[in-house]
Amino acid sequence: MHNGGFIKVFLVMAVISLLLDWYVFNGIKTITNGWQSGLARNLVNWGYLGISVGITVVFIAGFGAFSTARGMTPFHEWMLSLFLTFLITKIFFVLVLFLGDITRFFYGIISHLFGSKTNVAESYFPARRKFVSELAVLVAAVPFSGFMYAMFKGKYDYKVHRTTLYFDDLPEAFDGFTITQLSDIHSGSFDDTKAMQRGIDLAKAQKSDLFVFTGDLVNNAAWEIEPYISNFSQLRAPFGQFSILGNHDYGDYIEWASEAEKAANLDKLKEHHKTLGYRLMLDENIDLEKNGQKISLIGVQNWGRGFIQLGDLDKALKGVDKDAFKILLSHDPTHWEEKVRFNPTTVHLTLAGHTHGAQFGVEVAGFRWSPVQYRYLDWAGLVNEKNRYLYVNRGFGFLAFSGRLGIWPEITVITLKKKRSEA
Secondary structure, eight states, rough: OOOHHHHHHHHHHHHHHHHHHHHHHHHHHHHHHHSHHHHHHHHHHHHHHHHHHHHHHHHHHHHHHHOTTOOOOHHHHHHHHHHHHHHHHHHHHHHHHHHHHHHHHHHHHHHHHHHHHOOHHHSSSSOHHHHHHHHHHHHHHHHHHHHHHHHGGGGGGGGGEEEEEEEEOGGGGGTTTTEOOOOOOOOOOOOOOHHHHHHOOOOOOTTSSSEEEEEOOOSSOGGGGGGGHHHTTTOOOOOOOEEEEOOOGGTTTTTOOOHHHHHHHHHHHHHHHHHHHHHEOSEEEEEEEEETTEEEEOOOOOBOTTTOOOOHHHHHTOOOOOOOOOOOOSSSSHHHHHHHGGGGSSSSSSEEEOOOGGGBEEEETTEEEOOGGGGSSSSSSEEEEEEEEEEEOOSOOOOSSSBBSSSSSEEEEEEEEEEOOOO
């Protein structure tokens, strides 16, 4: 979508937001009408309106200057996030207020038909009760507080997810072998290097045997990772560091002066992987050897349903012993859904990312929900089908919405264990 398309969408959103502002403004006035201080009333009433309308104006102005040649900057992401926070908060406020208004409308009709009121306007639409507006404020405070936490704290609230997997055919030498996985760094979105470094330190502290990165190092352009090369190059493991490309790494979502410039950007990004100390795998495989035994690590380019489909699993498997223990790096979990799990060659474990878990959802006591589940069958954590495992990392970074709520940034640690036969 080009600038004109973005602006049309955002203008519609802005109009909706301003209409909601009018309704919320009147609801707040119901609360402040009884205040003795006129100054306090004006500060609250007009203060709210000024802040909310101001955010909408800055949001539209910011995206008016938005360049698809550069992509979304942290500034654009912040403006979008604040706008969405206020928009969703207002929707919650208005829902409560509207239910109250509908109730008082029907109450007014009943009062007019069966009561003794003669004032028609008052009968059919009695004055809004203060407690309804106060209830609306309390309800709206929930999403507002949540989104504020998501933006100021949640997006750097790194969590380690540990999983132990047992296999009959895992080589004995690799019993207890550990893998740390990061995915979806999206370096062009970072706005707090110190907070991001805490995530890197947490990944380093796992001291795993192998480090893998499963795609989307940048949002669009190779230069986005350059300020953080010294940070992410700290990730080292005894058996090496390996990486693949994600859909955002190809530069498909911004405009380039020419195809040659776009190709040069991808070449530059590949060089950055090398500078980071990551072996970038492009439809290929490598053997990891320990005590004379081997497992095969396989990496493909991006293949995703509805996204770029360059990954060639058959090419990547070329030369791999059919009986070898295999770990595949593939950015998009739909590749596993549609190709990997049906391949004649058994791939024991596929490591993916891509979904971010929508950066929003609930994971509590075995219950898990995110809006992303309506698009992706497998969007976070472990999946097992006939002993072919998929693990979907929830992502290290963030994109578009500058926050995370409920679906926190993830560092995955997987331990491979040899399944012992019972005596």
